[in-house]
Amino acid sequence: MKLLTTNFIKCSVKACESSNKSFPLKYNNQCQLELNYEEDDEIIQSSYEFLIGILDKIEWDALLKVCQDLGNNDLPPTKPIINEDVANLNDNEKLIIKQLFNLLINTEIVEGSMQCESCEHIYQIKNGIPNLLLPPHLS
Amino acid sequence: MSRPEEIAPPELFYNSKESKKYTENSRVQYIQYVMTKRSLELLNLKKSSFILDIGCGSCLSGEIISSATEEVNQGMNHYWTGLDISPDMLEQAIIRKEEQKFNTNDDDSDDEESGDVGGLRNGDMMLHDMGQGIPFRAGSFDAAISISAIQWLFNKDNNNQDPIKRIRRFFESLYSSLTKNGKFVAQFYPANDDQIDTFLQIAKQTGFSGGLVIDNPESKKNKKYYLVLSCGTMSSNDADDADNL
Numbered sequence A: 001m002k003l004l005t006t007n008f009i010k011c012s013v014k015a016c017e018s019s020n021k022s023f024p025l026k027y028n029n030q031c032q033l034e035l036n037y038e039e040d041d042e043i044i045q046s047s048y049e050f051l052i053g054i055l056d057k058i059e060w061d062a063l064l065k066v067c068q069d070l071g072n073n074d075l076p077p078t079k080p081i082i083n084e085d086v087a088n089l090n091d092n093e094k095l096i097i098k099q100l101f102n103l104l105i106n107t108e109i110v111e112g113s114m115q116c117e118s119c120e121h122i123y124q125i126k127n128g129i130p131n132l133l134l135p136p137h138l139s
Numbered sequence B: 001m002s003r004p005e006e007i008a009p010p011e012l013f014y015n016s017k018e019s020k021k022y023t024e025n026s027r028v029q030y031i032q033y034v035m036t037k038r039s040l041e042l043l044n045l046k047k048s049s050f051i052l053d054i055g056c057g058s059c060l061s062g063e064i065i066s067s068a069t070e071e072v073n074q075g076m077n078h079y080w081t082g083l084d085i086s087p088d089m090l091e092q093a094i095i096r097k098e099e100q101k102f103n104t105n106d107d108d109s110d111d112e113e114s115g116d117v118g119g120l121r122n123g124d125m126m127l128h129d130m131g132q133g134i135p136f137r138a139g140s141f142d143a144a145i146s147i148s149a150i151q152w153l154f155n156k157d158n159n160n161q162d163p164i165k166r167i168r169r170f171f172e173s174l175y176s177s178l179t180k181n182g183k184f185v186a187q188f189y190p191a192n193d194d195q196i197d198t199f200l201q202i203a204k205q206t207g208f209s210g211g212l213v214i215d216n217p218e219s220k221k222n223k224k225y226y227l228v229l230s231c232g233t234m235s236s237n238d239a240d241d242a243d244n245l
């Protein structure tokens, strides 16, 4: 599961919908991370448009919190700003996008778990795949 | 021919043997390709997007969604998240993903698939039951797609399952997980006209606009049904395609 996904996935228990504690989920600090790609500039460049679009949707505070759960406290405190014109990015913006790619797309959680802080249900992640199925008493 | 959804629930029907058979069958792959390509065409996306794939199976569709070729996506490079209830189908996807990694690391030659930059690595897969609701925060996805899956919502695998309740939960949570003008295209196999009406009715009640597109209506074998829904109002271009609700 890409780190990107942690910024969108929330607890699927219906009763947690109204709780602001159901997003982001709390990630176990034993989660095992892996890189998806060898660094590849062609792939990063072909993802510029997607990354600029997704940056707009990212909830930065949630990203900071999840990175902290996973042991990374090095993110800037506020969301970087990138000009929307893919064709006219300056070098600094290109560097930021590359870092975002490595963080959001290239970093994957392969083993571990995440917990809803509202209902306390624990979701397991195995082989890079989170199990979101709810037991009958929660669904 | 009996319909798979009448034999057993999806996680049992697509056991590891069926999943492998399904994924490797070239006719299945071809039909998946055609239906996924058509669904992308109906989504009519204008830029590289974040797409939810509901009932992704072994991610044959995911591979097509993230194909950055002219032919399928006009060079756009989409990323996707796939949900499926069958662990064996997802296992097939993992195997193929590993194979792709191995092949690209190993092979510098210009193969016929150049343009397919991301492949399965553009996607995430999760084990989930769509009837339990789409577990993503508001405004997550630009679009959602579903190939040959949503008719399973009509199954009643145990006494506690109420299909109508599950369909309602599915559409209302999907609506919320899409962006303001987000769209949903689902190819599906209705068992009868009532099922089509139920989908259209509940989709409308949960806020979607849009309707039904039928491809090859005269052909018994190639007739295909697509729900084409939008969270906003449909553009005139889309409206030509779908019968309005």
Ligand SMILES: [Zn+2]
Pocket (backbone or CB within 6 Å): A011, A012, A013, A016, A022, A116, A117, A118, A119, A120, A121
């Ligand atoms: Zn919860």
